[in-house]
Amino acid sequence: MKKTVLLFLVFVNFAYGYSYDDLLLRAQASIFPKILLLDKKIGDKLIDGRVIYTIVYEKNDYDTALEINKFIDANYNGHFNGYTYKINLVEFSDLSSATRASVIYSLNSDRYIEKVADFAKDKGIVAFSYDIKNLKAGLLFSLVLEKSTVLYMNKENLYIQKIDFVDSLLRMVKFIDKENS
Amino acid sequence: MSIKNGVINSLSTKIVTSIGVVSVLITLVIFSVSEKITKDAFSGVELEKADLIARTIEPLIAINIYLDMPENIAQLAQQLMENRYILSVKVLDDKNKIVNEVESGEYQKDIEDSFVVEKILNQPNSAKQIGKLVLVYSNKRYVELVDKYTNMTILLLLALAVLFILYGLYIKKMLAPLGQIAKLLKHYSPDKEVDIPFLSQNNEIGLISNALNSMQQKILQYSKKQKNINHYLEEKVNEKTLELREQLYIDTLTELPNRFSLLNDIFKSREGALLVINIDDFKEINDFFGHVAGDNILKKFSNRLKSMFKNNEHIRLKRLSGDEFALLFMQKPPLEDFIKSAEKLINDVEKMIFIYKKNEISIRITIGGAYQIERALEKADIALKSAKRERKSFLLYDEKLNIEELYKDNMEWVRKLKKAIEQDMIVPYFQPIFDNKSEEIASYECLIRLVESNGNVVSPYLFLTIAKKSRVYSELTRIMIEKSCQHFENIDCDFSVNLSVDDILNDEIVNEIKQKIKKYSVENKIIFEILESEGIENYEEVSLFISEMKKLGCRIAIDDFGSGYSNFEHLLKLDIDYIKIDGTLIKNLDKDANAQVVVETIVDFANRLNILTVAEFVHNEAVLKRVKELKVNRSQGFFLGIPEANTDIHMLRHADSKIILK
Numbered sequence: 149m150k151k152t153v154l155l156f157l158v159f160v161n162f163a164y165g166y167s168y169d170d171l172l173l174r175a176q177a178s179i180f181p182k183i184l185l186l187d188k189k190i191g192d193k194l195i196d197g198r199v200i201y202t203i204v205y206e207k208n209d210y211d212t213a214l215e216i217n218k219f220i221d222a223n224y225n226g227h228f229n230g231y232t233y234k235i236n237l238v239e240f241s242d243l244s245s246a247t248r249a250s251v252i253y254s255l256n257s258d259r260y261i262e263k264v265a266d267f268a269k270d271k272g273i274v275a276f277s278y279d280i281k282n283l284k285a286g287l288l289f290s291l292v293l294e295k296s297t298v299l300y301m302n303k304e305n306l307y308i309q310k311i312d313f314v315d316s317l318l319r320m321v322k323f324i325d326k327e328n329s
Numbered sequence: 330m331s332i333k334n335g336v337i338n339s340l341s342t343k344i345v346t347s348i349g350v351v352s353v354l355i356t357l358v359i360f361s362v363s364e365k366i367t368k369d370a371f372s373g374v375e376l377e378k379a380d381l382i383a384r385t386i387e388p389l390i391a392i393n394i395y396l397d398m399p400e401n402i403a404q405l406a407q408q409l410m411e412n413r414y415i416l417s418v419k420v421l422d423d424k425n426k427i428v429n430e431v432e433s434g435e436y437q438k439d440i441e442d443s444f445v446v447e448k449i450l451n452q453p454n455s456a457k458q459i460g461k462l463v464l465v466y467s468n469k470r471y472v473e474l475v476d477k478y479t480n481m482t483i484l485l486l487l488a489l490a491v492l493f494i495l496y497g498l499y500i501k502k503m504l505a506p507l508g509q510i511a512k513l514l515k516h517y518s519p520d521k522e523v524d525i526p527f528l529s530q531n532n533e534i535g536l537i538s539n540a541l542n543s544m545q546q547k548i549l550q551y552s553k554k555q556k557n558i559n560h561y562l563e564e565k566v567n568e569k570t571l572e573l574r575e576q577l578y579i580d581t582l583t584e585l586p587n588r589f590s591l592l593n594d595i596f597k598s599r600e601g602a603l604l605v606i607n608i609d610d611f612k613e614i615n616d617f618f619g620h621v622a623g624d625n626i627l628k629k630f631s632n633r634l635k636s637m638f639k640n641n642e643h644i645r646l647k648r649l650s651g652d653e654f655a656l657l658f659m660q661k662p663p664l665e666d667f668i669k670s671a672e673k674l675i676n677d678v679e680k681m682i683f684i685y686k687k688n689e690i691s692i693r694i695t696i697g698g699a700y701q702i703e704r705a706l707e708k709a710d711i712a713l714k715s716a717k718r719e720r721k722s723f724l725l726y727d728e729k730l731n732i733e734e735l736y737k738d739n740m741e742w743v744r745k746l747k748k749a750i751e752q753d754m755i756v757p758y759f760q761p762i763f764d765n766k767s768e769e770i771a772s773y774e775c776l777i778r779l780v781e782s783n784g785n786v787v788s789p790y791l792f793l794t795i796a797k798k799s800r801v802y803s804e805l806t807r808i809m810i811e812k813s814c815q816h817f818e819n820i821d822c823d824f825s826v827n828l829s830v831d832d833i834l835n836d837e838i839v840n841e842i843k844q845k846i847k848k849y850s851v852e853n854k855i856i857f858e859i860l861e862s863e864g865i866e867n868y869e870e871v872s873l874f875i876s877e878m879k880k881l882g883c884r885i886a887i888d889d890f891g892s893g894y895s896n897f898e899h900l901l902k903l904d905i906d907y908i909k910i911d912g913t914l915i916k917n918l919d920k921d922a923n924a925q926v927v928v929e930t931i932v933d934f935a936n937r938l939n940i941l942t943v944a945e946f947v948h949n950e951a952v953l954k955r956v957k958e959l960k961v962n963r964s965q966g967f968f969l970g971i972p973e974a975n976t977d978i979h980m981l982r983h984a985d986s987k988i989i990l991k
Contacts, residue, residue: 316388
């Protein structure tokens with residue numbers, strides 16, 4: 149029975165994708181670009197003079213990714229506080245070392261989160277996660293709406309040399325690691 | 330300690346008070362400055378705290394504004410408000426719109442003295458301003474600190490005050506020995522040795538005590554020496570005083586008691602008599618033999634007098650002045666004995682011969698005696714002068730002579746004369762002298778008169794003799810010369826002025842006469858009348874004067890000729906122009922045959938020498954007639970004309986009388 153339920157859930161996932169909190173998505177779409185700019189080394193991460201905001205998703209979450217794209221464009225209108233940006237929608241399966249990204253935002257995935265984490269580490273870029281749980285897999289930031297908006301950060305990735313956030317950001321985030329959540 | 334107006338000002342009190350005042354002032358200044366600094370520091374610390382809080386929280390607030398997380402800002406604000414000193418937190422966005430504002434319950438109460446910190450919020454990792462943080466920090470802590478500081482200060486001041494009191498007591502105790510030493514020395518006397526305390530102290534007090542002790546020893550020694558010296562000096566002073574006293578009463582030349590001694594003895598005596606002895610013409614001995622000889626004779630004379638009276642203990646011999654001695658009879662002898670003593674002394678002295686350098690010198694004396702002890706010296710002196718004047722060798726003072734009154738009268742006349750000179754009351758009166766042949770006025774004699782303020786004319790017989798004895802006489806001569814010459818300056822008539830021998834001997838008068846004669850051009854009108862009796866003794870000087878005046882053109886008359894011992898030999902030598910025959914010969918000429926013989930002889934003698942004769946005192950017609958018969962050239966007298974203040978009157982009267990005679 150248990151197997152049946154599990155299989156059902158997997159099937160549903162495959163068939164219909166993950167369910168996302170729209171409010172959370174909007175909050176993340178609104179805040180993450182701002183956090184990106186809190187990196188003192190943002191200049192090193194520009195590609196062709198632009199910020200490439202890469203959103204990785206499962207095939208079924210394309211619409212969600214697109215929604216996010218639209219929301220960011222609507223909010224930022226092509227510029228992150230002076231920097232022109234380009235949103236790059238990439239499926240998890242397509243993510244490779246060739247993928248261009250100044251920052252990466254990962255939607256949910258059962259299989260590729262670690263791949264995203266590795267990608268980010270390799271590139272030395274900030275990796276945002278929709279789901280806080282993914283931080284344990286190696287992603288850097290996530291945001292949760294509790295009584296107030298709470299930013300979470302993976303403590304283990306704090307020392308990535310290519311990323312240098314302003315101190316105040318580090319003082320306001322909540323740190324998590326593999327052992328603690 | 331010093332004492333002023335009875336108040337003792339302690340040195341230790343002064344020291345402590347001055348240090349206390351200075352210290353209080355310094356402390357006040359230090360505390361005022363330190364309070365200001367401390368308060369500023371406390372304020373700065375509190376402000377710094379508020380600023381630190383604001384700076385600490387500012388990035389978080391900024392990032393929350395940036396990330397648009399107002400609930401986080403509110404949370405942060407609430408966290409801040411947990412600090413009891415934070416009164417309010419206000420966050421504003423870039424449009425000054427309040428994002429969050431929290432205030433404590435004490436906000437309104439303490440807002441005025443609170444610290445307000447404002448921070449501009451910039452976008453993280455950018456310079457873009459995104460808001461503002463206003464933090465109001467309570468001054469409660471500051472007030473607490475200031476109160477604590479004030480309490481500490483008061484405690485410190487109290488501690489200092491206690492310290493000063495203790496210090497003052499210590500200084501007082503330290504300087505107390507000085508007071509004790511001063512008290513001990515207050516009644517110090519060089520005669521009495523005192524035990525000076527604190528000699529063993531090894532400090533400044535000990536030094537002072539030792540120094541005082543040493544000084545005391547020296548003073549004692551000095552005092553002993555001084556006493557010996559004083560004793561010696563007192564003895565010397567007494568000796569010298571005795572010596573000086575003796576000198577005061579002893580004449581150094583003759584070693585006889587002097588005038589002071591005489592006065593002293595007279596003052597002490599109740600009865601007695603006095604003889605004052607004067608050596609006649611002693612000046613001549615001095616002039617001829619010299620003062621050494623004079624002193625020698627005085628010594629010898631005094632020695633002889635001493636030996637004469639040495640056996641009579643009641644007679645004291647004194648020397649009064651140069652040539653004056655006195656014999657004071659301490660017991661009044663009978664008057665006859667007293668007079669005999671004087672006469673015997675005169676005779677004895679006349680027999681004395683003094684030898685000086687082989688010269689035999691004899692002297693004569695004149696004695697004045699007083700037979701009363703009261704004012705004996707003055708009386709004997711008066712008697713002596715009277716004796717001299719009367720050319721007697723001895724005269725006893727006689728109350729009946731009223732000599733004192735005469736002296737007073739003389740002094741009164743001298744005073745009157747001085748006043749008359751000052752007030753120009755001395756004037757010449759003019760008496761005409763007629764030529765017996767032509768019966769015309771030949772000349773005028775200028776006679777002195779004193780016209781008193783009431784117009785009374787005083788005759789010269791009352792004052793001229795007295796004036797001659799005083800210094801005013803020369804002044805009278807000056808006035809008479811001046812006024813007479815001035816009167817006859819413009820009158821074509823001869824006039825005569827009387828001159829005494831004293832005037833002729835006075836160079837100043839002679840010079841002035843010459844000046845006045847020239848000034849008024851009366852050389853050929855003036856005739857000087859010189860008294861025959863006075864001129865004899867000073868023949869040479871008179872002769873010189875006559876010679877000088879004759880050279881000027883003046884003429885000379887011998888006045889009162891025949892009154893004295895007329896010396897025809899002298900007259901022959903003097904180049905005179907007139908002889909005025911004395912009035913005593915003329916006034917009885919009509920009756921006295923002897924007078925007629927004398928006048929005839931004088932006229933004959935004068936005619937032979939071409940000297941004109943003038944008869945004075947022609948007081949009636951019989952005398953005038955006789956004068957003319959004896960061929961006297963000129964006549965003068967009350968019968969012919971009395972002295973008048975103006976010559977015009979005579980001229981008018983004479984004109985009238987001539988008409989009547991004719």
